Amino acid sequence: MSDKRPVNLDLGTFKHPLISMISIGHxxxxxxxxxxxxxxxxxxxxxxxxPAEFASAQALLQEDFLSQFIVWGLLSSLGFHFSAGMKHxxxxxxxxxxxxxxxxxxxxxVGLTLVLAVLAGVWVW
Amino acid sequence: xxxxxxxxxxxxxxxxxYMQDFQVDTGGKDLMVLDVLNLLKVQDxxxxxxxxxxxxxxxxxxMNINGTNGLACITPxxxxxxxxxxxxxxxxxxxxxxxxxxxxDQFYKQYEKVKPFLLNDTPAPAIERLQSPEEREKxxxxxxxxxxxxxxxxxxxxxxxxxxxxGPSGLLQAYRFLADSRDTATExxxxxxDDPFSVFRCHGIxxxxxxxxxxxxPTKAIGHIRNMLLTRAT
Numbered sequence: 001m002s003d004k005r006p007v008n009l010d011l012g013t014f015k016h017p018l019i020s021m022i023s024i025g026h027x028x029x030x031x032x033x034x035x036x037x038x039x040x041x042x043x044x045x046x047x048x049x050x051p052a053e054f055a056s057a058q059a060l061l062q063e064d065f066l067s068q069f070i071v072w073g074l075l076s077s078l079g080f081h082f083s084a085g086m087k088h089x090x091x092x093x094x095x096x097x098x099x100x101x102x103x104x105x106x107x108x109x110v111g112l113t114l115v116l117a118v119l120a121g122v123w124v125w
Numbered sequence: 126x127x128x129x130x131x132x133x134x135x136x137x138x139x140x141x142x143y144m145q146d147f148q149v150d151t152g153g154k155d156l157m158v159l160d161v162l163n164l165l166k167v168q169d170x171x172x173x174x175x176x177x178x179x180x181x182x183x184x185x186x187x188m189n190i191n192g193t194n195g196l197a198c199i200t201p202x203x204x205x206x207x208x209x210x211x212x213x214x215x216x217x218x219x220x221x222x223x224x225x226x227x228x229x230d231q232f233y234k235q236y237e238k239v240k241p242f243l244l245n246d247t248p249a250p251a252i253e254r255l256q257s258p259e260e261r262e263k264x265x266x267x268x269x270x271x272x273x274x275x276x277x278x279x280x281x282x283x284x285x286x287x288x289x290x291x292g293p294s295g296l297l298q299a300y301r302f303l304a305d306s307r308d309t310a311t312e313x314x315x316x317x318x319d320d321p322f323s324v325f326r327c328h329g330i331x332x333x334x335x336x337x338x339x340x341x342x343p344t345k346a347i348g349h350i351r352n353m354l355l356t357r358a359t
Contacts, residue, residue: 005220005228006134006142008189009284013214015192020281023330091329094352097345099334 018106026084029077036074043067072117072124079116083109127151127206129161131172132214134221142221144212151202158190158197161211174225181338184273188225189214194275194336216278218287231287232274238291238317239299244310260306267301267346269339270294276333276343282326289322293333293343296324300346303353315350315357324350 016024047057060067087105090096096105127149134142149164159179166172174197175185181199188197191205191212202211219227245254277283277292291299299318302308318324324347333343 005136005222007220008132008142008215008217008227010214013192013212014189014217017332017335019335020330020332023328024281088329092348092351094348097329097342097348099331099342102331102334102344 017103018110019102022084022087022106022109026081026088029081029084032077033074033081036070036077039070040074068124072120075120075124076113076117079120080109080113083112083116127161127202127209127211129165129211129213131165131224132221133172133224135171135223155201155203158188158195158200158202158205158211158213159186161202162186162197162213172225173223182271184271187216187273187275187278187338189216194279196273196275196338199338216274218278218284219274227274229274232272232277232292232294235277235287235291235295236272236298238323239295239302240310240314240317241298241302243302243305243308244313245307246309254307256306263304263306264301266341267297267304270297270301270341271339273338275336275338276341279332279336281330281332282328286322286326290326291318291323293327293347296327296350297341297343297346300350303350311353312357315354318350319354319357324354327351 043057043060047054061071087096087109090105091102096102129147129149130144131147132142133139133145147165147168149161149168151161151164157179159176162172162174162176174188176198177183177185179186179198181196184196186197187194190197190200191207191210193205194216195205197213205211213225215221215225215227219229219231222228272294274294276297277294280290280293282290283292299314303311303314308314327344327347329344331344334341337343
């Protein structure tokens with residue numbers, strides 16, 4: 001007889017409602033933002049070293065696709081993190097705790113993030 | 126024919142759990158998942174699951190049905206089957222005793238912690254403790270819980286801290302007694318809950334509200350407890 005009982009915790013087999021995806025996404029985007037700061041600090045540091053370095057940092061942001069993509073990714077993460085965070089704050093104030101309202105709020109967060117991501121793309125490119 | 130994939134584990138025969146497929150003839154009827162389980166039991170009498178009232182009152186047959194927790198007896202096939210396939214797994218995060226039967230110890234321990242009974246230190250009246258209709262109304266949406274564990278086992282916060290986070294079910298009951306006009310132990314109850322884990326591990330994921338077969342709202346109850354704790358601290 002096996003003395004260790006198994007536990008059903010195979011996350012891939014569960015359905016994850018949109019509200020819960022927003023919640024975990026809020027954390028993931030937070031981690032992305034934190035890690036992404038390293039890139040922004042490096043870029044900032046380079047730009048402060050002198051006029052030539054400033055120009056090269058500027059060129060990176062204007063011509064290098066990878067840098068632009070990272071900046072766009074960070075801005076989009078910020079957009080999502082901000083809107084999902086606002087949803088959490090509003091919920092903490094006791095609003096939108098009904099399932100239907102929370103579902104609509106979750107959809108709104110997704111929509112707002114898409115709009116912000118497009119706007120960020122327009123601004124970066 | 127409906128394909129039913131069931132989580133199987135026999136503690137004396139199996140090293141690890143596995144999924145077993147069955148073919149079931151539903152006769153084209155929209156059966157409840159529990160009816161399908163009973164048909165499986167005819168094919169394999171060794172299949173283990175809990176059931177009792179078969180009408181969503183006792184809360185015995187909570188399980189993970191096609192990825193969502195629910196009561197087998199009140200979940201019709203039409204509400205869960207996709208592509209003619211039904212997948213039945215035990216409720217998540219609690220140890221499996223056999224097949225779909227889980228060990229609910231941890232869940233009941235959290236329930237015990239909230240002292241789910243009236244505490245009143247005033248002398249008992251001759252007949253009964255009266256409540257106004259308004260006071261009684263505050264318990265609606267709280268007292269109906271049947272402790273099926275669908276909510277707590279759907280909660281990621283409970284998955285990672287089943288020993289420290291009370292979980293949606295326990296907290297709904299905690300608020301049921303905090304909100305009761307006949308209970309005089311509000312202060313002690315709040316003091317017991319005032320730590321970083323018991324209540325504050327709730328992150329508003331709302332899986333509990335999504336799955337509750339009785340349509341209750343633990344997230345809202347937890348919000349009320351949180352407000353009471355904050356008011357008490359200031």
